[in-house]
Amino acid sequence: MYRKPNIAIIEDNEDLMDDVLFFLQGSGYNTWGSKSAEYFWRQLHAEPTDIVLVDVGLPGEDGFSVARHLSSLNKFGMIIITARGDQQDKLEGLSSGADLYLIKPINFLSLVEAIDTLWKRICDNTPESAKCEESKVIVSSTHALPEKKNYWQLDDGSHSATFRGVPISLSTQEYALLKQLVDSPGQILNKQDLHDSLFGHVEDVDLHRVDVLLSRLRVKLKLKNIKFPIHSIFGKGVVFKSND
Template identity: 35%
Template structure:
């Protein structure tokens, strides 16, 4: 493979504590033209990431110390890195949990190498599409990207959202700049099961969102409607 082609290939990290599998994945991906390195734990991964940035992380769920789910959640907060999770657990609940924590893809071991490469390519295409949307964003509009769980600011800044933050924004924007009640927001945050729900959690989500938006503007467009709930006062589209 030419150097020019290699430069355009995404850089990949394989975070897997099982040495044989880690080396096998690294070897296959390297032979396929990817620039790839490995780590046996979250701690080793974070240290190497400081000096060797990547666009894609192949991540084992059952890591020693900090789990793969925790790493995926952290990477979602950072933004800009696609996570493909590997696990021996393949139930629907396990898959949903992995995706909710930030994984772009969830594959069950033993994984077929061709399927892994196809998922890498798909994840990279999604990231390029996101960049294209960011590049064409209206200077007067925010955008909520449903697939990637990202709030895109008018200046192109990408704000990564957690599961609850995305559910909150999705509910808020469905009102077409009308206030969403605290009950509506609670239903969105709990998936419809409000039993035992503490409404202070809504205020915690709002506080975190305002803090994230503060990197773009000091005047966050999430406003409180006294006696009703919250409203997003700026123009925002969902995509």
């Protein structure tokens, strides 16, 4: 049985990279990310990598150049992920050495399917297939895993929130949304259910209202230099991942 591949992502859209990292890590892949080609090349020798997901429109060295260099190494699978969907760009991407060329917005479930299909093809065509085999790891029962800490504190009385002691000013609805997510870490919450909880059962449901609240939360946390802990899962909803 083949192990899951190690994935690297080169994507300068930090929110998208966080969402892809979160989804792939939650799906069992060892994944790391870089916002530029330059940082990627510096880290590549230190991070286990089998397949690279490459955006085209990168600052500095662009994705096509990265693809050509990776192809010359003949060691990695490669998937280009880009908003540039015309035929000429696709031909350039594939001729640069990419195995697949996917157009944004990306369906995460389809991305996982593409990764698994590519990895199987790589392993089936690799003479030293032992590198693809799943290793057996023996975990000692004498060592307990460290307890996951929750650095979020929410006060229902004042509708206030803090992260690692940093206060965050929230509206009533922003607080209500954050509380539902913080109280259900790791669970995917449907936007319809969140809408009904926040705004009541109405005939004209507008899920954009939930997106607006999420956007406002994102801005407020960014101003406090707090990494946004809420991730969108394509076609399913949103999930809260407690910051380490």
